Structures are given as C-alpha cells and as structure tokens.
Amino acid sequence: MANVLVVLEQRDGTLKRVALEALAAGRALADHLGGEVHAIALGPPGLSVEAAGAHGADKVFVATDEAVRLYQSGPYAATIAAKAKEAYTAVLLGATALGKDLAPRLAARLVCPLASDATEVAVEGGALVVQRPIFAGKANLRLRVTAAQVVVSLRPNNFRPVEAARAGAVESIAVVDAGGARTTSVKAPEHATVDVAEAAIVVAGGRGLKDAEHFAILDDLAAAFGGQAAVGASRAVVDAGWRAHAEQVGQTGKTVSPNLYIAVGISGAIQHLAGMRTAKVIVAINKDKDAPIFKAADYGIVGDLFEVVPRLTEEVRRIRSA
Amino acid sequence: MKIAVCIKRVPDTEARVKIAANGAAIDESGVKFILNPYDEFAVEEALRLKEKMGGGEVVVVTVGGDVSQETIRTALAMGADRGVLLKVDAMPLDPVPVARALADELRGGGFDLILCGKQAVDDSSHAVGLMVAELLELPAVGAVAKLEIADGKGVAEREIEGGVEVVEFTLPAVVTADKGLNEPRYPALKGIMAAKKKPLDTKPITLAAPGLEFAALAYPPERQAGRIVGEGAEAVPALIEALRTEAKVL
Numbered sequence: 030m031a032n033v034l035v036v037l038e039q040r041d042g043t044l045k046r047v048a049l050e051a052l053a054a055g056r057a058l059a060d061h062l063g064g065e066v067h068a069i070a071l072g073p074p075g076l077s078v079e080a081a082g083a084h085g086a087d088k089v090f091v092a093t094d095e096a097v098r099l100y101q102s103g104p105y106a107a108t109i110a111a112k113a114k115e116a117y118t119a120v121l122l123g124a125t126a127l128g129k130d131l132a133p134r135l136a137a138r139l140v141c142p143l144a145s146d147a148t149e150v151a152v153e154g155g156a157l158v159v160q161r162p163i164f165a166g167k168a169n170l171r172l173r174v175t176a177a178q179v180v181v182s183l184r185p186n187n188f189r190p191v192e193a194a195r196a197g198a199v200e201s202i203a204v205v206d207a208g209g210a211r212t213t214s215v216k217a218p219e220h221a222t223v224d225v226a227e228a229a230i231v232v233a234g235g236r237g238l239k240d241a242e243h244f245a246i247l248d249d250l251a252a253a254f255g256g257q258a259a260v261g262a263s264r265a266v267v268d269a270g271w272r273a274h275a276e277q278v279g280q281t282g283k284t285v286s287p288n289l290y291i292a293v294g295i296s297g298a299i300q301h302l303a304g305m306r307t308a309k310v311i312v313a314i315n316k317d318k319d320a321p322i323f324k325a326a327d328y329g330i331v332g333d334l335f336e337v338v339p340r341l342t343e344e345v346r347r348i349r350s351a
Numbered sequence: 352m353k354i355a356v357c358i359k360r361v362p363d364t365e366a367r368v369k370i371a372a373n374g375a376a377i378d379e380s381g382v383k384f385i386l387n388p389y390d391e392f393a394v395e396e397a398l399r400l401k402e403k404m405g406g407g408e409v410v411v412v413t414v415g416g417d418v419s420q421e422t423i424r425t426a427l428a429m430g431a432d433r434g435v436l437l438k439v440d441a442m443p444l445d446p447v448p449v450a451r452a453l454a455d456e457l458r459g460g461g462f463d464l465i466l467c468g469k470q471a472v473d474d475s476s477h478a479v480g481l482m483v484a485e486l487l488e489l490p491a492v493g494a495v496a497k498l499e500i501a502d503g504k505g506v507a508e509r510e511i512e513g514g515v516e517v518v519e520f521t522l523p524a525v526v527t528a529d530k531g532l533n534e535p536r537y538p539a540l541k542g543i544m545a546a547k548k549k550p551l552d553t554k555p556i557t558l559a560a561p562g563l564e565f566a567a568l569a570y571p572p573e574r575q576a577g578r579i580v581g582e583g584a585e586a587v588p589a590l591i592e593a594l595r596t597e598a599k600v601l
C-alpha cells in the first residue's frame with residue numbers, strides 16, 4: 030500500500046523535465062508513507078525512461094505504440110486509470126497542457142478527488158495535504174485528502190528534480206485502446222523557440238514597446254541569453270495583435286515560474302502578476318517610477334526601455350562570451 | 352443543434368482577495384461577481400453555432416446558490432434560451448461533486464455539444480468540463496482556441512507548449528473554451544429585457560461527498576521588497592552585478 034504512481038510526460042520519445050519534477054515530489058511522498066514510487070509513461074516505440082530510475086522510480090511501466098506518439102486523451106486516460114486502480118495512494122503528474130487535460134479525466138475515472146496545479150504535497154498527521162494557489166495566486170489553499178486516493182497535478186518549475194538512484198525496473202504494458210477525440214497533428218510555431226512556460230529566463234514586453242516591430246529588441250535580448258530564454262507578452266500586446274497568444278503571461282495566458290523574469294514596458298496589472306509572481310527573480314524596466322510592477326520586482330530600472338534594453342543586451346552578450 | 356453550456360459565478364478578476372474573519376473563505380463583501388470569463392467564450396461559441404446551424408437551443412446550467420441566478424441572467428441576456436440552476440448551499444473544494452451534479456443533469460438531455468470554460472478563475476481547477484465528459488463517456492477536447500463543427504464532426508485546436516494540437520472528434524462531445532476562441536458579445540439592452548422573461552429552472556440538489564477538506568487558507572508569502580537599482584541605461588551594469596552576485600541567476 031501507500032505507493033505513489035507518477036505519470037511521466039514525454040516529448041519525441043524523451044522524458045520532459047516536468048516528469049523528473051513529478052518523480053521528486055513522488056519520491057518524497059513515498060518516503061514519508063513508506064511506499065514505493067511507480068512511474069508510467071506512454072509514447073512512441075523507442076521511448077527512453079532510464080532517467081526515471083535515476084530520479085527515484087522503483088518501477089516503470091512503459092506503454093509504447095506509434096498510435097500514442099502524440100498525446101491521445103482516450104488511450105492515455107484508459108491506460109493510466111487501469112494501472113492506477115491498483116491501489117495507489119496518489120497519482121502525480123505535471124500541470125502542463127497535457128497534465129491539465131489528463132488529470133481530471135483520471136480523477137473522474139478513478140472516482141477520486143483532484144487537486145490541480147499544486148505547489149506543495151505533504152503528509153501531515155498521517156493524511157495527505159496539498160497546497161494550491163487559488164484566485165490566480167492571490168491566496169494559497171491547503172486541502173486535506175479524505176479519500177483513499179487522489180490525483181494531484183503539480184505546477185511546473187516548482188518542484189526540483191533530485192537524483193535518487195532506484196531500480197527503475199522497466200515493465201512493458203499494453204496501451205489500452207479507447208475511443209474519444211483524436212489528435213491528428215501538432216502544428217509547430219513559425220519560430221521554433223523554447224516555450225514561455227518552460228523557459229528558464231523570460232523576457233516579457235508590454236504596451237510600452239508601442240509597436241510589434243519593436244519586439245525585435247526583446248528577441249535580441251532573449252537571444253543574448255543563448256537559447257534558454259523565451260519572449261513573453263502582456264495581454265495588451267496580444268490583444269493588439271503584436272504577439273501570439275501562446276506568449277501571453279497572466280491570468281488568461283500562461284503561468285510561468287522561470288529563474289529570471291524581465292518585465293519590459295509592462296505596468297504590472299493584477300492579472301499579469303497572476304502569471305509570473307512565482308518567478309524566482311523579477312526585474313522591471315519601466316519609465317514610470319510608480320508603475321505597480323516595481324512593487325513585485327526584486328530589481329528595477331526606471332527609464333526608457335528603448336535605451337535600457339539594448340544596453341542590457343550588450344552587457345549580457347559581453348558576460349556570456351567572457 | 353442542442354447545446355448546453357456550464358457556467359459559473361466567480362469574483363471579478365480585479366477583485367482584491369480578503370480572507371474572511373473565520374479564515375476559511377474569502378470575504379465577499381464589496382466583491383463584484385461576474386460570469387467566469389472562459390464561460391463567456393463558451394456561451395458566445397454556443398450562440399454562434401446555433402446561429403450558423405440556423406436553429407436549436409442553448410441551455411445554460413450552473414451549480415451554485417440563489418445568487419447564481421444573476422449569472423444565468425447574464426448568459427440569457429447574451430442570447431441563451433433558458434437556464435437551469437442546480438441549487439446547493441455550499442460549494443465543495445473538490446471539483447468532482449460539481450462535475451457529477453452537472454453530468455447527472457445533462458445525461459439524457461439530448462445535447463449535441465456541451466461547452467464549458469477551460470477553467471473557473473476562482474478555483475482554477477481546469478477540471479469540471481473534462482470530468483463531465485468522462486462521466487458521460489463523451490469525447491472531449493480541453494482548452495480549445497479554434498473550433499469548427501460540421502456534419503456531426505468537429506475539429507478543434509488547442510495550444511500546448513511549443514505548438515498547437517489539432518484534434519478531431521464526433522458529436523456529441525464536450526469542448527472547453529480557451530481565450531482566443533471568439534470575442535464574446537456584450538448583452539444589449541434588448542437582450543437584458545428579454546432575459547427577464549426567459550425560463551429559469553431552479554432545482555435544489557445534494558452534492559456527493561467531496562474527497563478533499565479544508566485545511567488552511569493564507570495569503571502567498573510577500574515577496575521581499577525589491578529595490579530600484581538606478582535610472583536609465585547607466586543603471587544596467589549595477590543590475591547585471593546584482594543579478595550575478597546577489598540573485599545568482601546569471
């Protein structure tokens with residue numbers, strides 16, 4: 030009993046970082062409960078799960094099939110629910126686009142509660158306790174699990190992967206064929222860059238940039254960080270059609286927790302803060318010294334972004350080539 | 352085409368959240384409540400589909416207290432045909448009982464499509480619509496930003512990290528709406544007047560027991576007060592220095 034099942038998310042046959050984050054949370058939980066961590070992954074033939082054993086999985090169930098190269102909600106839910114029915118105290122997965130879609134389907138199938146986008150999972154007085162932000166991060170709610178089983182999706186970039194060598198014994202299982210909607214393709218964006226939700230550094234621009242073309246200076250700054258940075262945008266910018274919705278940060282956009290968030294020409298509306306307040310370090314560049322973004326920022330520069338940003342890009346390039 | 356839309360009453364996103372004196376809920380005094388913004392997209396999409404198909408019915412359903420009648424009236428003012436309030440005394444902290452109540456109401460209703468928001472902006476569970484689909488054993492696509500329906504089939508697009516998934520399904524189905532799906536209309540005065548006369552059924556229900564109970568509610572930890580490192584481009588070296596030596600992120 031008291032085992033934990035961790036759903037491992039893969040992309041193109043390789044485990045994603047969020048899978049290792051979920052394993053870390055699962056390992057900590059299982060150690061508290063005196064149980065094992067079992068992991069499960071669906072993906073194309075050749076899917077590599079070695080990293081799971083190195084990050085705390087005692088056992089890994091692998092269901093490979095060309096039919097689940099892409100995320101397919103039906104087979105994913107059916108295959109994982111069938112495994113999870115075998116008495117797991119908790120089923121953990123990352124709250125990514127895939128995880129947010131899959132978690133409620135699993136909870137409904139398992140007839141158990143769901144705690145979404147959790148930032149903490151703990152054992153208190155023998156009971157599982159989960160913390161999750163509500164009201165767009167304006168409050169944190171702690172919930173005690175009273176059911177025998179729970180599905181918990183975990184906020185990405187919030188749990189740190191840990192090296193914990195375990196057996197990681199791999200067992201092949203079959204993909205349970207199920208109907209439902211079918212994903213036929215994934216359209217890649219025009220510029221294949223790191224996604225704003227997964228980037229270690231986010232350089233975000235707001236209405237202060239005044240024009241779509243001016244985002245070139247943010248693209249330059251992101252490029253100076255060498256592939257680990259993504260450009261983000263405020264809603265004002267997305268609504269104006271200057272940037273794609275995929276880049277929007279905030280309550281109606283993405284929630285990001287990068288190591289560094291640089292807000293450029295963004296006023297810091299509450300709905301924007303909802304999406305980035307958990308960034309480790311926040312830098313604000315704004316010409317208005319009273320802009321609310323400075324209250325959320327660790328470091329601020331008051332000034333004209335068209336002067337500050339190019340200088341910053343130059344300095345970043347200089348230190349990175351040094 | 353018969354379409355159901357699940358809607359929820361939520362605090363305005365601008366609202367300041369104050370924890371109530373009992374420490375277990377938010378203080379609702381002075382808080383403005385609205386139709387969940389994602390549910391607005393869902394209602395709008397339902398109305399457009401009905402218009403396109405040249406007929407049908409759009410039914411809005413909510414689980415809530417008497418105050419949620421106002422939310423239903425908002426959707427009726429936009430153009431929905433009738434509303435159902437599944438009346439409860441208190442909302443659970445677990446999305447499952449709400450999904451079960453909605454599924455029980457919608458089962459056997461002959462709906463071609465059930466639309467929901469991708470998430471409610473209060474609890475942000477991102478769950479209820481997809482749970483309803485599972486409980487009714489219907490195909491479902493979550494967080495849809497583009498939808499085309501024709502001849503009993505649908506094609507939806509949803510944003511994922513670094514791309515857009517294209518998903519095909521057959522009706523009946525459940526779709527949850529993301530921003531970008533459409534531009535919701537504002538209820539016109541005529542619509543607001545008409546809404547007062549549209550049918551609104553209130554059915555008291557008892558929710559299934561939740562599997563999660565309240566433990567604590569707190570404000571997020573305050574971020575350490577930051578500082579302005581300087582003004583203009585001359586401040587850049589000081590910023591870089593702080594990021595390298597203090598924050599250690601570069």
Ligand SMILES: Cc1cc2nc3c(=O)[nH]c(=O)nc-3n(C[C@H](O)[C@H](O)[C@H](O)COP(=O)(O)OP(=O)(O)OC[C@H]3O[C@@H](n4cnc5c(N)ncnc54)[C@H](O)[C@@H]3O)c2cc1C
Pocket residue numbers: 234235236237238262263264265266277278279280281282283293294295296297298299300301304314315316317320332333334335364388
């Ligand atoms: C339901 C709802 C959901 C929402 N969801 C989101 C969301 O997900 N994400 C989001 O971002 N917003 C969201 N919003 C919108 C939000 O309320 C703000 O309107 C928006 O964030 C403002 O964008 P901004 O900061 O780019 O623009 P503004 O508020 O106009 O700020 C522009 C800033 O640029 C500065 N500036 C101008 N010129 C310069 C210059 N040359 N140099 C330096 N600084 C300069 C100005 O001082 C100002 O502070 C939502 C709103 C609602 C009602």
Ligand SMILES: Nc1ncnc2c1ncn2[C@@H]1O[C@H](COP(=O)(O)O)[C@@H](O)[C@H]1O
Pocket residue numbers: 356357358359387389390393412413414415446449453466467468469470471472474475476477478479480
């Ligand atoms: N109490 C409710 N009554 C009706 N529909 C709801 C309710 N709660 C959630 N929903 C629907 O489910 C969606 C997702 O909500 P949630 O899972 O709470 O984030 C919402 O956008 C609504 O469409």
